[in-house]
Amino acid sequence: xxxxxxxxxxxxxxxxxPDQLPSGEEVLSILxxxxxxxxxxxxxxxAYYKQKKIDxxxxxxxSSRVDANIEYRDFERDQMRVLDMLAAYYVQEANKEKSKxxxxxxxxKATLLYTMADKIIMYDQNHLLGRAYFCLLEGxxxxxxxxxxxxxxxxxxxxxxxLLGKACIAFNRKDYRGALAFYKKALRTNPDSPAAxxxxxxxxxxxxxxxxxxxxxxxxxxxxxxxxxLKLNLQENESNKMxxxxxxxxxxxxxxxxxVLNHLAxxxxxxxxxxxxxxxxxxxxxxxxxxCHHLARSFHAQGDCDQAFQYYYQATQFAPAxxxxxxxxxxxxxxxxxxxxxxxxxxxxxNVAALHYRLGSLTDAKSYLELALQRATWNWLCKxxxxxxxxxxxxNVAALHYRLGSLTDAKSYLELALQRYAQLHSRxxxxxxxxxxxxxxxATWNWLCKxxxxxxxxxxxxNVAALHYRLGSLTDAKSYLELALQRYAQLHSRxxxxxxxxxxxxxxxATWNWLCKxxxxxxxxxxxxNVAALHYRLGSLTDAKSYLELALQRxxxxxxxxxxxxxxxxxxDDVQPGAAERGALHWFKEALxxxxxxxxxxxxxxxxxxxxxxxxxGQKKFERILxxxxxLRDAYSMIALGNVxxxxxxxxxxxxxxxxxxxxxxxxxxxxVLKGDPKNIWAANGIGCVLAHKFRMHYDVExxxxxxxxxxxxGRAGAARGALLRARRVAPHDPAxxxxxxxxxxxxAALVLKDERSDLPLAxxxxxxxxxxxxxxxxxxxxxREQREAFRKQQ
Numbered sequence: 001x002x003x004x005x006x007x008x009x010x011x012x013x014x015x016x017x018p019d020q021l022p023s024g025e026e027v028l029s030i031l032x033x034x035x036x037x038x039x040x041x042x043x044x045x046x047a048y049y050k051q052k053k054i055d056x057x058x059x060x061x062x063s064s065r066v067d068a069n070i071e072y073r074d075f076e077r078d079q080m081r082v083l084d085m086l087a088a089y090y091v092q093e094a095n096k097e098k099s100k101x102x103x104x105x106x107x108x109k110a111t112l113l114y115t116m117a118d119k120i121i122m123y124d125q126n127h128l129l130g131r132a133y134f135c136l137l138e139g140x141x142x143x144x145x146x147x148x149x150x151x152x153x154x155x156x157x158x159x160x161x162x163l164l165g166k167a168c169i170a171f172n173r174k175d176y177r178g179a180l181a182f183y184k185k186a187l188r189t190n191p192d193s194p195a196a197x198x199x200x201x202x203x204x205x206x207x208x209x210x211x212x213x214x215x216x217x218x219x220x221x222x223x224x225x226x227x228x229x230l231k232l233n234l235q236e237n238e239s240n241k242m243x244x245x246x247x248x249x250x251x252x253x254x255x256x257x258x259x260v261l262n263h264l265a266x267x268x269x270x271x272x273x274x275x276x277x278x279x280x281x282x283x284x285x286x287x288x289x290x291x292c293h294h295l296a297r298s299f300h301a302q303g304d305c306d307q308a309f310q311y312y313y314q315a316t317q318f319a320p321a322x323x324x325x326x327x328x329x330x331x332x333x334x335x336x337x338x339x340x341x342x343x344x345x346x347x348x349x350x351n352v353a354a355l356h357y358r359l360g361s362l363t364d365a366k367s368y369l370e371l372a373l374q375r376a377t378w379n380w381l382c383k384x385x386x387x388x389x390x391x392x393x394x395x396n397v398a399a400l401h402y403r404l405g406s407l408t409d410a411k412s413y414l415e416l417a418l419q420r421y422a423q424l425h426s427r428x429x430x431x432x433x434x435x436x437x438x439x440x441x442x443a444t445w446n447w448l449c450k451x452x453x454x455x456x457x458x459x460x461x462x463n464v465a466a467l468h469y470r471l472g473s474l475t476d477a478k479s480y481l482e483l484a485l486q487r488y489a490q491l492h493s494r495x496x497x498x499x500x501x502x503x504x505x506x507x508x509x510a511t512w513n514w515l516c517k518x519x520x521x522x523x524x525x526x527x528x529x530n531v532a533a534l535h536y537r538l539g540s541l542t543d544a545k546s547y548l549e550l551a552l553q554r555x556x557x558x559x560x561x562x563x564x565x566x567x568x569x570x571x572x573d574d575v576q577p578g579a580a581e582r583g584a585l586h587w588f589k590e591a592l593x594x595x596x597x598x599x600x601x602x603x604x605x606x607x608x609x610x611x612x613x614x615x616x617x618g619q620k621k622f623e624r625i626l627x628x629x630x631x632l633r634d635a636y637s638m639i640a641l642g643n644v645x646x647x648x649x650x651x652x653x654x655x656x657x658x659x660x661x662x663x664x665x666x667x668x669x670x671x672x673v674l675k676g677d678p679k680n681i682w683a684a685n686g687i688g689c690v691l692a693h694k695f696r697m698h699y700d701v702e703x704x705x706x707x708x709x710x711x712x713x714x715g716r717a718g719a720a721r722g723a724l725l726r727a728r729r730v731a732p733h734d735p736a737x738x739x740x741x742x743x744x745x746x747x748x749a750a751l752v753l754k755d756e757r758s759d760l761p762l763a764x765x766x767x768x769x770x771x772x773x774x775x776x777x778x779x780x781x782x783x784x785r786e787q788r789e790a791f792r793k794q795q
Contacts, residue, residue, distance in 0.1 A: 003047055008034045018047045024056025028063060038068040038078040045085070054089075061086055080120045084130045087113035091134050110134055125152050129161050142169060158189045160197075167200055180204045195220045202226055224250040225259050289315045458487035462527050469530070474537055481531055488527070599625045603636060610644070619644045635673045635680060642669035642686050649693045666690050701727045705740065717748035 003016040005027075014030060021027070031041055041064035048057040061082055070079065087110040094106035114131050121127060132148035135141035146169050152162040167182035183201045186193055195217035202209035202223060210230075213223040228243040228250070250260045296311035465480035532547035606621030622644070625637040645666035649659060667690045673683035691703055704727035711720035724741040731737055752766055 003043055005030060005034060005036055005040055005044070016044070016047070018050070021048060021051055021053070021056075024048060024053065024059055027056075028060055031060070032063070032067045035067075035069045037072055038064055038070050038075055038082065039072075041068045042078060042081055042085070058086070058089065076120050077124070080117045080124060080127055083113045083117040083120070084127050087117070087134070088130050091130075091137060095137050107138060123151075125156065125159065128152050129159075129165070132162075132165055136165060136168065142172070145169065158185075160186045160190050160193055163189070164197060164200065171200065171204075195223070199223055199226075219253050221250045221254045221257055221260065224253075225257075458484040458527070461487060462530060465534075466530055469534065469537075474534065478534055478538075481527070481534060484527055485531070597628055599628065599631045599634060599637070603640070606637075606640060610640070615644055615647060633672070633676055635677060635683070638669045638673050639680075639682050639686060642666045642673075642683075645669070646686060646689055646693075649690075663690050663694060701731045701734065701737065704730075705737065708740065708744065712744060712747070717744060717751055720744045721748055 003018060004013040005016065006013050016022070016027070027044060031044065041060055045057045045060040045064070048054075048060065064082055065079075090106045090110040090113070094103045094110065097103045097106060111134075114127075114134060117127055118131075128148045129152060132145045132152075135145035135148070145165065149162045149165045149169070152159050153166070156162070163182045163186035167179045167186070170179035170182060180201065183197060183204070186197055187201070195213045198209045198213035198216065199220060199222045202213060210223040210226045213220050214227070217223075224246045228246040231239040231243040231246070247260055250257065254260065292311045292315035295307075296315060299307040299311060461480050461484035465477045465484065468474075468477040468480060528547050528550055532544040535544035535547065602621045602625050606618045606625075609615075609618035609621065619641060622637040622640045625631050625634055626641075631637065642665075645662045648662050649666075667687060670683045670686040670690070673680050674687070677683070691700070704723050708720040708723040708727070711717070711723060721741070721744050724737065724744055727737055728734070728741060749766070749770065753763065
């Protein structure tokens, strides 16, 4: 049936085919010009809505509130219909919306529209039904919805929408028999009711109702999910396959449905993105708990315990009390939370963090340090001063940021630690001058000496030195390391004096019993390693080697010191030929005892073979690194292998195929490095070398253009001109190349004119040469034009 829009001044009408509607703007302009009645506007808007043209429908409804003709009988009912239709649309959108703010905004719009409709006709059945469903979807107004459904049923006992609403309320109240009775009555009243009725019965009657719902509406996602769950519960191969097919079909219909995503995530166990998608597409806490549970299981199975722990914890927060598979996790989390919430002193948490730091567990160290900072922060909030955050905690936080690469944060925390020690030292001196007793815990500080920096422990000085080293301030790093060494020497001498006098060690000094007698035996290996690194950067290889060997003796079993000694053996010029290589091989064996898969060890061993021109063994060492799962894309190893293949090109070879094969292998390795790091100059240099071996420098226009660009950027206009002119011999008609050549000549001319050392005859010669070239080019163009004209006349 076509839609009719009456024309204002005649008896004629404009007919619209509901299946082929014109653009909404065109119809809207017709309705406004003809001042059509409001009922016509509503019918046209409904036609656009049925065609899924929602924007056009909304524009027509919104405009009808202002532009429609309401000078006819019972127009109030049509006004109410417009408001109810707009409100129903906003309720639908709010039900789909995941953002709480947008959902609230849409519900507010619907509330205003329904309130305006109440003022027109309050007790209209359709209006009450729309408002009742609105209250039902808001969640916390179920009683109001029930009252409005009852009002409609009292007037019309067989009203199907009211029966469905009552069934939904009964189902949510867990009155399944009552819900089923309402569904049956609605079905008897209207056997052709929508698929949603069978879906509701399906939750009571299950399988048969789901299948009937799919017969009525093959796109019913809820019915597909329900049937798939029934088939999965059979635990048979064929039924499982059918269930996955149904879930896949439901996913194709609605890829954001959280029920579908959760069940697919449960079946495809390692597809984490399905559960994550479900988590972000629902507000229901039980569904979120299930999504978190699937994510945690997936991470747990893959060995990522940190991520698994986080999602298990989130699942316990979202899960209701009867979420069976998470009860054990919930109980465990409560016990852990009670233990963490206990009043553990910040100093103990700091020590635990330091232990995790030494063991390499930076994540655990970070969490314990954050907890220690919270404890200390609570102390100074109670006592009213920042000085109650211990400097040891600040020092450990700085060390952690240093290990994580955040040098700015490390510097800030170290400065805070130094300030804390300075404040503490000044307060202690003031108290001692007044004869006041030291505050609790200050007795352990009696080993601090007077002076400019004598009250700062060696550990903090070492961290400050390491920070300066990373920032490139080698002089400052050296001065702070010397202060740290002096502090250890002073502490060692005082301890020896106390032991000779028979005095007891101060609290905390018992931990130093591992220090041995001797010149440097009381200095920890970490500081010796830092001293060696500083000497290495300053070029004192002999001193660096001795310090590193001492550090390695102090802490055997740590491969990093051995690798550093290895580098020194490779760099050090020994008197006896081959002695450095023999010493390096000894340290290689020691390092491989600690870790057989360490890439640095194999890299240095490969470099040793390459230095001795042993290409085959060196190549195998770098290939071994690329076979390790953690270093599959190691740039250093790929460049080294590329250099091996490049080195073979320098050797005389008559096999052209073999030479081309080696060129391609080297080029492929360098390209892989550049894909990962476009700014790697070693890979770019290698590609240039390979291209040079291919003799592309003589004929490759692109290569010559880039060479010219590099010369231009380096300020060598003459060399750039030469490269571009060679390229022009290959491609004389390339316009881009001609432009680049002209640009380079102009820059070179500007440089020549700016050259103050040039005399007048030289400048005049260049100007004359430029004019001659210009005249020659004009003459060449004229000659070419004449030849073209002559050729055209011959045709």
